[in-house]
Amino acid sequence: MLTKVFGSAVFGVEATTITVEVNINKGIGYHLVGLPDNAIKESNYRIAAALQNNGYKIPGKKITINMAPADLRKEGSAYDLTLALGILSASGQIKSDNIEKYLIMGEISLDGSLQPITGALPIAIKAQEEGFEGFILPKQNVKEAAIVSGLKVYGVEKITEVIDFFDKDVPLEQTIVDTRTEFYKSLDFPEFDFSDVKGQESIKRSMEIAAAGGHNIILIGPPGAGKTMLAKRLPSILPPMTLHEALETTKIHSVVGKIKNAGLMNQRPFRNPHHTISSAALVGGGSYPQPGEISLSHNGVLFLDELPEFERKVLEVMRQPIEDREVTIARARFTVTYPSSFMLVASMNPSPGGYFNDPDAPVTSSPAEMQRYLSKISGPLLDRIDIHIEVTPVPFEKLSEERKGESSVEIRKRVTAAREVQTKRFExxxxxxxxxxxxxxxxxxxxxxxxxxxxxxxxxxxxLNLSARAYDRILKVARTISDLAGSEAILGDHISEAIQYRSLDREGWLG
Known part of the structure; x- marks a missing residue:
């Protein structure tokens, strides 16, 4: 008997429906075809144990399973449930009158319980587009899949629940998520708030300008000056994500399995990779390409702490994604594209010792040492960073103040107003x-x-002996400053403030 059951494969951030055809004939053997990887080939052991432990069995006949399209590579253990239901249906152990109306995915444990899968959101979107009535998947992934309207989503804990649903008409509990309510629930309660930062008013101002215009920013200062603390608070003043941005971001995180027991992401991502990261981990890649840190920070912030400590070749691979706002990973058989529209925030010490060329500093470095250290960052990469700002340590008087600084919510209002002006300008x-x-x-x-x-x-x-590359950057930053001020024209005050934010272009820094 021949039965068709439907699963799905994720490539990039898009899903492709996979038809699992199960045919059972006279003879002996278990043949799995259609370019499955080792995890799928091993599934027959998991399925056999799970069925036996729940009162069912794999029939002792010739079983041929084809995963179509057969020329597309399938990876991972998420097809266990799809294959198991196909075998039970084809062998006549359960009814399967309406099994083709559902998309079924899940990894099976030996006792029949289900383990979470990756990419549930893009799979649910594809299922809805292709007119499936419902999507059956592990309970841990149900919230992210239920974001999709117009599709019945059922979260299950054991294979027996799915068997009873098809064979005995025992209903499954449908999960319904009010996407808009979930999305707007915690927009105004950031985890890190600018009101926690003492002093550093000029740095806060530069961060506000960076957020308002989407400018990349680099913070240069000695240890303990507050560079990391300020960077972590930048997402809290960025404009709230739109529903479209939230869906885009959630899809990427879903592909790498970072949305367990959670629904729609409503906070902008903040990624802070260690300086030992490889090129593939930063931009994405591998034999089976996965999104890298720059894609996981899409619509959010990528923070590179101690920038000169990163390998130069790792930093250089970011140049094209920063410019194009997407990264394309090419392999011999296929190409995947991941979005990567992020704000780059970098921080660095001014010298190997960590301090400016100051005779009173605990560890001094000569101007030549400073320049050698700073030259680890290439000109083309610096060319893509609009704002360079020096961060100085906070004096004791400021640290001991009881008065709280301006909150992120207040700053965000100004940033959002400036972004609305820009949206209208570039519509x-x-x-x-x-x-x-x-x-x-x-x-x-x-x-x-x-x-x-x-x-x-x-x-x-x-x-100031500013370089030619500083000219366009100053104009862009000045445009943002004028938008924050509510001015149609760029005035002299806006230009003079923008000039201050080009520290590394001045003579004495990078020559």
Missing amino acids: ALENIHYNAQMNTKQIREYCVLDTPSKELLKTAMER
């Missing part, structure tokens, strides 16, 4: 949503300066 342009994404053509169009402002910028570039 006719397809891939540009905020100031940091402007190219040279848009800078000339939207960053027009009056004569006094032009003279001020010219004087600053000559006196």
Whole structure:
């Protein structure tokens, strides 16, 4: 007897429906075809034990299982439940009148309980698109799959629940999630708040500008100055995610199995990889490509602490994803593309000793040592960072103040208002949503300066010996400052403030 059961495979952040065809004939043997990997090939041992422990069995006949499309590689243990139901149905041990209406996925333990799978959200989206009535999967993944409307989602704990559902018409409990209520539930309660930061008003201001324009930022300062503390609070002042952004972000985290027992992500991601990270772990890759840290920080913040400690070749692979806001991983048989629109926040010490060229510092470094240390970061990478800011230690008077600083919620209101101005400005342009994404053509169009402002910028570039690459960056940052101030035109004050945020372009830093 021939039976068809449906599962799904995830490539990149998109799912492809897999048809599992089970045919049972006279003879002996178990043949699994359709490019399964070792985890799928081993599934017959798990399935046999699980069925036996629950009063069923794999028939002693010739079983042929084809996973179509047969030229597409299938990986992982999530097909156990699909294969088990196909075998039971084809052997006549259970009824299967309506089994083709459901997409079924799950890893089976030897006692018949189900283990969580990865990629439940993209699979549910595909099931809804292809007109399946329902999606049966492990209970641990049910909340993320239930985000999708128009699809009945059933979370189960044991294989016997699924068997009884098809064979004895015992109903399963449908999980319903109000996506919008879940999404808006905790938007205004960030875990880290800017009100915890004492002093550092100028640094907070630069972080606000970075958040308002989507600018990449690098913080340079000695140990203990508060670089990491400030960076961790940046997501709390970014504009709240839209429902579309939340779905996009949740899909990526679902693919790597980071959404267990949780629904829609409503907080922007903050990723902080260690400096020993490899190129493949940062941008994504492997023989079976998975998203890297830059994709996991999509719509959020990627924080690289102690930037010069990262391997140079690891940092260089970020150049194209920062520019294109997506990363493409090519293999001989297929290519996957992951989105990677993130804000890069980097921090670093100014020298190997950790302090500026200061004779009173605990560990001093010569100007030559400082320059050698700073030159570990390439010019092209620095060219993609709009704001460079020096962070100085907080004096005791500020640390001992009882007064709380401005909260993240208050700062976020100003940032959101500035982003709305930019959204309106770029609404006719397809891939540009905020100031940091402007190219040279848009800078000339939207960053027009009056004569006094032009003279001020010219004087600053000559006196401070600013590099040519600083020119466009200053204009973009000045545009954001004027948006925060509610000004249509870029004024001299906005230009002069933007000039302050190019520390590494000045003579004496990188030469």
